[in-house]
Amino acid sequence: MKLTVVGGGSTYTPELIDGFARLRDTLPIEELVLVDPAADRLELVGGLARRIFARQGHPGRIVTTADLDAGVDGADAVLLQLRVGGQAARQQDETWPLECGCVGQETTGAGGLAKALRTVPVVLDIADRVRRANPRAWIIDFTNPVGIVTRALLQAGHRAVGLCNVAIGFQRKFAGLLGVAPSEIHLDHVGLNHLTWETAVRLGGPEGEDALPALLTGHGDAIAADLHLPRPLLERLGVVPSYYLRYYYAHDEVVREQRTKPSRASEVARMERELLQMYGDPALDEKPALLAKRGGAYYSEAAVDLAAALLTGSGSPYQVVNTYNNGTLPFLPDDAVIEVQAAVGPKGPTPLPVTPVDPLYAGLTANVTAYEDLALDAALRGGRDRVFRALLAHPLIGRHAHAETLTDTLVAHNREHLAWA
Incomplete structure (x- = not known):
């Protein structure tokens, strides 16, 4: 089995490598290719990756290359974890929206749109090259904004599934609070990428007892603290929102914080910078503790589980993924990309039935879906008017004067990445 990671020079990658090494019986990789144009980073990450495999006794071969076509040639699955424009572009995404009093964030709002505009054309080019190399290859997208990028891939006819670590993070958190194995936790997870709610926490499987009321009663303070939301709000909602919902539920508070704290x-x-220096130490042969603060917790476990299910039919029978709606949420179009529990196998994901969604969540979900439609249109066809329409539709913006200003600022900051600008 050959697996390729595009963006293999990311500081995230040792987290992924550690999972591949530990879970090699679930996903027996013979060849792992790390692709990245940044040769200096790739050398450091690749060296650490080989040492992690060696320490844990993984027999697989790790190859590093800047040649995308060579890297994806013959790959059974390609995992995308790239960041167009790097951390410098992210810094811009998180700061210029604040000039209009809007949240600065890399996956939602104006910053999220900027990232989508930079990313979608690049990902589609990569996917076309993957398809030419192996039409049966699966593409696993971890590149944000995952929902929009996955929809672009699916609309173009690629065998693609979107992946996020929010659900597995909640699964691990709730399992720890309840004192059970993570495999015993089944989430009723519903919404869009970075716009989801845990409406039930079931023990043992999709039909299991719902432990969410007990979690909120017994551990409400801890859960609320993790989300930076007040416990009374969670009790009134009766669900656990993703921490990304704080950008909506506490928008003005977040903006005040962002204006006074480092991004x-x-x-x-x-x-x-610290991690790359560590990765260069030839004595280091495990992922450093600092990597846990980088983000992406449990990313490796989720990626291994998904790849194993798609390639071999093994892994967990149900997984939270991003895929076509196809009637799962009746208030959304079939071709919307939603994030829900699905049965996953070699034919791809099939969403599980979802209980009726409260209008409080359905309304916001439909609103953001409409924005994502317009955002993808702008990413595919370009043009200032399409960018403006997407910004005006976003519930975190929604004011024409702000949308006008943000459109001009977005284009000015991203001109080098926008072929039409």
Whole structure:
């Protein structure tokens, strides 16, 4: 089995490598290719990756290359984890929206749209080259904004599934609070990527007892603290929202914080410098503890589980993925990309039935889906008017004066990445 990671020079990659090494019986990789145009980073990450495999006794071969076509040739699955423009572009995404009093964030709002515009054309080019190399290869997208990128891939006819680590993070958190194995936790997870709610926490499987009321009663303070939301709000909702919902439920508070604190991008850039220095130590043969603060917790377990299910039919029978709606949420179009529990196998994911969604969540989900339609149109066809329409439709913006200003600022900051600008 050959697996290729595009963006293999990312500081995330040792987390992924550690999972591949530990879970080699679930996903028996014979050849792992790390592809990245940044030769200096790739050399450091690749060296650490080989040492991790050696320490854990993994027999697989690790190859590093800047040649995308060579890297994806013959690959059974290709995992995308790239960042067009790097941390410098992320720093911009998180700061210029604040000038209009809007949240600065790399996956939602104006910053998220900028990232989508930069990313979708690049990902589609990669996917076309993957298809030419092996039409049966699966593409696993971890590149944000996952929902929009996955929809672009699916609309273009690629064998693609979107992956996010939010659900597996909740699964591990709830399992720890309840004192059970993570495999015993089945989430009723519903919404869009980075716009989801845990409406039930079932023990043992899709039909199991719902432990969410007990979690909120017994551990509400801890859950609320993790989300940076007040416990009374969670009790009124009766669900656990993704931490990304804080950008909606506490928008003005978040903007005030962002205006006075260093950006997340600057913190990540600092951590990346430290991590790359660590990766260059020839004595290091395990992922360093600092990597846990970089983000992407449990990413490796989720990626291994998904790849194993798609390639071999093994792995967990149900997984949270991003895929076509196809009637699962009746208030959305069939070709919307949703994030829900699905049965996953070699034929791809099939979403599980979802209980009726409260209008409180359905309304926001439909609104953001409409924005994602317009965002993808802007990413595929370009043009200032399409960017403006997407910004005006986003519930975190929604004011024409802000949309006008943000459109001009977005284009100015991203001109080098926009073929039409």
